[in-house]
Amino acid sequence: MKILLETNKNAGIVALTGLDLGKTIGLMYHMYTNGVIVTVRTEVPKKKPKIQTITDLIPGAQFHEREVADLFGVIFEGHPNPARLVLPDDWPDNLYPLRKDAKIDEALAKNETAPSKAEPTPAQNEGDLVNIIIGPQHPALLEPEKFSLKVDGEIVKQVEPRIGYVHRGIEKAAEQRTYLQDVYLVERICGICNSCHAACFVETVEKILGVEVPLRAQYLRTIILELNRLHSHMLLLGHAGLEIGYETLFQYMWRDREPVMDLTELLTGNRVISSAMTVGGVRRDLQETDVPKIKTRMATLNKKMDFYHKLFENEPSLKMRTQNVGVLSKEDALKLCVVGPVARGSGVAIDVRKDEPYEAYGEIPFNMITRDEGDSWARLIVRLDEVNESINIIDYALDHMPSGPFRIKVPRVVTAGEAVNHVEAPRGELFYYVKSQGTAYPERVKVRTPTFANIPAFIKIAEGGNIADVPPSFVSLDPCFSCTDR
Amino acid sequence: MIKELLSQLFKKPATSKYPFVKAEVPEGFRGKQVYDANLCISCGLCSRDCPAKAIEMVEVDGKRSPLFHLDLCVFCYQCAESCPRNAIKSSEFFELAAINKSDLVLKPEGNAQKGKCEQQ
Numbered sequence: 228m229k230i231l232l233e234t235n236k237n238a239g240i241v242a243l244t245g246l247d248l249g250k251t252i253g254l255m256y257h258m259y260t261n262g263v264i265v266t267v268r269t270e271v272p273k274k275k276p277k278i279q280t281i282t283d284l285i286p287g288a289q290f291h292e293r294e295v296a297d298l299f300g301v302i303f304e305g306h307p308n309p310a311r312l313v314l315p316d317d318w319p320d321n322l323y324p325l326r327k328d329a330k331i332d333e334a335l336a337k338n339e340t341a342p343s344k345a346e347p348t349p350a351q352n353e354g355d356l357v358n359i360i361i362g363p364q365h366p367a368l369l370e371p372e373k374f375s376l377k378v379d380g381e382i383v384k385q386v387e388p389r390i391g392y393v394h395r396g397i398e399k400a401a402e403q404r405t406y407l408q409d410v411y412l413v414e415r416i417c418g419i420c421n422s423c424h425a426a427c428f429v430e431t432v433e434k435i436l437g438v439e440v441p442l443r444a445q446y447l448r449t450i451i452l453e454l455n456r457l458h459s460h461m462l463l464l465g466h467a468g469l470e471i472g473y474e475t476l477f478q479y480m481w482r483d484r485e486p487v488m489d490l491t492e493l494l495t496g497n498r499v500i501s502s503a504m505t506v507g508g509v510r511r512d513l514q515e516t517d518v519p520k521i522k523t524r525m526a527t528l529n530k531k532m533d534f535y536h537k538l539f540e541n542e543p544s545l546k547m548r549t550q551n552v553g554v555l556s557k558e559d560a561l562k563l564c565v566v567g568p569v570a571r572g573s574g575v576a577i578d579v580r581k582d583e584p585y586e587a588y589g590e591i592p593f594n595m596i597t598r599d600e601g602d603s604w605a606r607l608i609v610r611l612d613e614v615n616e617s618i619n620i621i622d623y624a625l626d627h628m629p630s631g632p633f634r635i636k637v638p639r640v641v642t643a644g645e646a647v648n649h650v651e652a653p654r655g656e657l658f659y660y661v662k663s664q665g666t667a668y669p670e671r672v673k674v675r676t677p678t679f680a681n682i683p684a685f686i687k688i689a690e691g692g693n694i695a696d697v698p699p700s701f702v703s704l705d706p707c708f709s710c711t712d713r
Numbered sequence: 714m715i716k717e718l719l720s721q722l723f724k725k726p727a728t729s730k731y732p733f734v735k736a737e738v739p740e741g742f743r744g745k746q747v748y749d750a751n752l753c754i755s756c757g758l759c760s761r762d763c764p765a766k767a768i769e770m771v772e773v774d775g776k777r778s779p780l781f782h783l784d785l786c787v788f789c790y791q792c793a794e795s796c797p798r799n800a801i802k803s804s805e806f807f808e809l810a811a812i813n814k815s816d817l818v819l820k821p822e823g824n825a826q827k828g829k830c831e832q833q
Contacts, residue, residue, distance in 0.1 A: 408764035411789045482727045489739075496743040496803075502789045510794065511741065 239564035240281075241649070242658050242675035243291035245299035247327045252276055252299050257647060257658065257675075259564070263583070264647055264658075273326075276301040287564030287683055291675075298325040298398075313391035313712060324399055356384055359694065363392050370708035374689075374697075381693050386686045394712040401672040406432055406641055409669065410505060416674065417710040418499055419462065422455040423652035424674075425504035430585060431661045432506050434646035438637055442587075442629045444508035449587040450624050451494060451503050452650075453617045457528075458487040459653035460610040460617075463705045464535070467607055470702045471548045476538070483531050486524045493517055508634025518625055525618050532615055539608055549604035553688040553700030556601055565684045566677050567655020568613065569704050572606035574599040579651040591623050603703035610705075640667050652677055654705050676710035738805050743788045745806040746781055750821055752800035753778060759792035759801060768792060771821065778821035784814050 238260040246253035251270040258265045271278050280303040281288050292303045293312040300323040303309065314324075322334045356377040363371040371392035377385035397416055401409045414425040426448055433440060440448075461484040468476030488498045494513065495501035503509050539545065555565070560573035570577050578595045580588040596612040598605035643665035649658045655677030662670040681704050688700050729736065738744070755777040760768040767785035770777045779792070779801075793801040811817050 404764060405762075407762055407791065411764040411787060411791065415787070485727075492742065493739045496741050496790070497788065500787070500789075502743070 239561065240285050240288045240291060241564075241656070241680075242660065242673065243288065243295050244660050244671075244673040245295045245301065245325060246662065246671055247299070247325065249273075249327075252301055252326075254278065254295070254301065255660070256281070257660070264649065266647065271301060277304055279303070280305045282306055285564065286562055287680070290679060290683060294679075297323075299323050300326070311391075312389070313394050315391065324396060355379060361697065370706075372706075372708050372711075374685075376689070376694065376697070378694055381695070383689050383692055383694060383697065386689045388682055388686065390682070390708065390711050392712065393709055397713045398672055398674060402669060405639065405667045406506060406669060407639065409672065411502060413672070413674065414500060414502060414504075416713055417676070417707055419459045419707060420455060420652045420654065420657070420710070421499065422451050422501050422503060423650055423657055425502075426452055426586070427648055427650045427652075427657050427659045428661070428672075429504045429506045430650070431646045431648040431659045432641060432663075433637075434648060435641055435644040435661065435663050436506070436637060437642075438507060438635065440508050441632045441635060443512075443631045444633045445587045446624050446628050447509045447513055447633060448504065449591065450513075450621055451491070451501060451509070452586070453620050453624075454487060454491050454494070455501070456653045457614055457617045457621075458484055458491065459705075460614050461487065463653075463702070464607060464610060464614075467549075467603075467699065467702050468545075470698045471545060473542075473545055476545070480535070483528065486528065490521055490524060493520065505634065507637040508632070510634070512633045513628070522622065522625060525621055529615065529618050532611070532618075535611060539604075539611055546604060548696075548699055549602065549607060549703070550600075551602050552696050553603045553692060553703060554601050555684055555688055557599075559687050560601070560684065563683045563687060564680055565655070566680045567651070567653075567705075568606055568609045569655065569681050569684055571595070571597045572609045572703075573601040577656070579649050579656050583649070585648075585650055587624060588620075590627070591620050593620050593623075603700045606703040606705075640665070641669070654678055654707060654710070655681065674713055676707070676713065678704075678707045678711045681706070682711065738807065742803065742805050742807070743790050744804045745783065745809060746786075746792070746819060747802045747804050748779065748781070748819065748821060749800045749802070750776075750778060752798045754798055754800075756797065758795045758797065762791050762795040764789060764791060773821050780821060781819035783809060783817040783819060 238258050241257040241259045241264060244255040244257065246255065248270065251272055254269050254271065256267040258267065269278070278301060280292060282292065283305070289307070290312065292306055293309065295301050296303060296309060297312055297314045319334050322331065323329055324331055356379055359376045359378055360373060361376060362373040373389040375387040376383050397412060401412055404412055410425050410429060413428045414421045416424050461480050465477040465480030465484065468474065468480065491501055492498045494517065495503040496511070503511070555569070555573045557574045560570050560575050566577065574597055576595060576597050581595050593616045596609050596616065598609050641663040643663055645662040647658070647660045649656050657677055658675035660673040664670045685701055685704055689697055692700065757770050757777065759779050760770050765785045765787045767782045769780045769782065771780045790803060793803065809817065
């Protein structure tokens with residue numbers, strides 16, 4: 228690991244996968260170097276699961292290690308903050324849900340009768356610093372997460388996040404369902420980027436099976452994924468307006484987002500959860516009569532985006548709230564291993580669509596948008612420009628749509644093997660690891676969502692800023708907690 | 714600014730008058746299921762593949778038939794895809810709110826009549 232980091236300065240951690248191997252627990256450090264994922268494997272005995280932490284080498288690994296510690300009971304020696312991250316505080320000790328021998332139902336039944344051990348920790352003020360807790364229920368955050376801010380007057384000095392309020396155990400649930408059912412399960416990890424989850428999962432399974440999907444299916448998937456990105460980015464830009472206190476922007480943006488939702492419905496059969504992907508292709512073909520409908524709406528949207536461009540460039544109230552607020556430098560972005568528009572807003576040129584093209588992205592010309600400012604405004608403007616790029620990608624894909632089958636038949640039982648895969652979701656790089664034992668049920672499904680990688684950046688962004696700037700700069704990261712908690 | 718204001722003044726509202734004007738859904742929308750008992754061969758594939766475990770196989774007049782729990786259903790239509798005889802089809806009916814959970818059970822025998830009521 229050290230050698231890897233010394234030889235390549237831009238290396239970062241993508242995910243840390245735990246794996247129950249019977250007597251030992253396997254740990255896989257998926258590292259990202261020059262657009263390729265390198266996996267470093269190690270094993271620790273189950274009876275004494277201890278390993279040296281890597282947070283001193285890569286600060287971005289903090290959250291990954293805490294998650295594995297929660298779910299597999301691996302102790303990372305020397306970790307700066309080994310508190311619980313995803314499991315609730317009153318979860319029984321020595322019960323690690325992702326181990327295969329964990330008797331969860333039994334332990335939980337016992338725990339329900341016992342009085343809850345967890346006591347709410349009162350907000351304690353340390354010296355001159357005042358503790359302010361944002362969440363789990365807070366008007367600025369639409370999803371339940373907790374952030375304890377230590378403030379000195381108006382200035383935030385320290386941030387302590389706590390996630391896991393909507394942890395649904397989807398990784399465990401995926402082990403108990405067939406591959407076919409898992410496509411619909413992983414799709415429900417996140418409502419907004421649902422197609423990306425499904426696409427990433429089916430691609431991983433296709434890698435294990437060693438099948439290549441037809442070209443038409445690849446183009447159709449690209450269109451669906453880009454529609455997904457369009458509506459996600461527009462949702463965020465509108466939401467950013469809401470947090471800044473600019474509600475007109477919110478209303479306008481969401482009004483213009485509606486045609487994109489309608490197109491998703493036209494193409495896939497539902498507005499939000501598309502359920503369009505399946506192992507071996509897509510589930511329904513594009514009708515020739517739908518092509519002009521999509522094209523006209525894309526043209527209208529393209530025109531409307533000019534208006535928003537002018538607005539973001541010129542509107543003083545919007546610029547005052549976002550420019551030079553929540554600055555994340557390029558060095559910090561690399562160190563904390565952030566992904567997606569957050570990284571690109573800080574000048575880090577990473578985009579899975581360019582680095583390791585999947586589906587039809589290798590054949591479609593488009594630009595990677597980067598900004599060097601690193602502030603909230605840059606992160607928003609990156610998304611705004613990406614909306615235009617997405618429109619162009621959809622137009623190009625419709626013009627160059629190859630004919631042929633849109634799906635192929637694949638066996639239900641997946642051959643033994645394992646694969647990693649990553650796609651560029653609207654919020655950044657989405658990573659999947661799937662291990663198969665040669666049955667219809669996967670042995671392990673690991674999901675690393677973009678927001679999970681971006682939360683450490685929020686700590687950096689908020690520290691040193693005003694309390695009033697916390698919600699807008701937080702929203703500029705486009706956080707999605709259903710994703711994060713899984 | 715003024716141009717935008719004037720253009721907005723004479724536009725129709727962006728919202729639709731939903732309960733009074735019925736919302737239209739595109740062809741192929743995944744709404745409430747329509748089950749055709751005559752085509753069903755009681756194989757149970759729909760029930761086996763359902764990711765939400767919303768389909769129960771029940772005995773109706775000596776024939777095993779699927780019973781849809783619409784409160785569990787995620788409307789992915791894997792059942793329709795798995796069905797070897799196309800006995801499950803989608804409809805454009807999406808107003809599924811009910812007061813009782815028991816109203817959300819699609820029983821195989823009464824299905825033909827129910828479907829007719831909704832069309833009216």
